[in-house]
Amino acid sequence: MEHPAEILRSDHVELRRWCGQDLDILHRLITESRDHLLPWMPFAASHDREQGEAFLARCQEEWVSGQAYHYAITTDGVAVGSISLMRRIGPGGLDIGYWLHHAWTGKGLATRAAAALVHAGRRMPGIDRIEIHHDEANPASGAVARRLGFTEVERVKLPEGPTAPSETGIDVIWRLETCPSPSD
Secondary structure, eight states: OOOOOOOOETTTTTEOOOOGGGGHHHHHHHHHTTHHHTTOOOOHHHHHHHHHHHHHHHHHHHHHHSSSSEEEEEEEEEEEEEEEOOOOSHHHHHHEEEEEOOTTTTTSSSHHHHHHHHHHHHTTTTTEEEEEEEEEHHHHHHHHHHHOOOOOEEEETTTOOSSSSSOOOOOEEEEEEEOOOTTT
């Protein structure tokens, strides 16, 4: 199984693989942005250093297994958020999830970071689609998908309902078809 690079670059953004030494950075990003993240990210409500350590350990495990690739989003050497490329939508598919520190939203950084992951995902063997999922009440995430050429393919009512305070429980699924690599 081919992994994406540990460092990816795309127009003023550098993604670097999260590692165990990043606990202070991760903790600062989440705690400073808790109010911004709470409406959409259930983990923000109960985040503490112990959960941060567990996340960073999971990052390592999932990287090795090829289940997910988690990156810190940086710009000009400053960590500003997190983005992941994950295998949780079935064979041939990857999905992208992301969040930014509140002070760095509205600058195109999520779009640039997602573009880097789209490029990396297209180069991985056996990938025929990349998706972005978000709650319908979060149009900012949909704007990232739209800017990158994704197409909205469906809206799905989640059986568990909303998982964060501002969510409706209806997931919007955006898809970008890719060409499988010639080795498939």
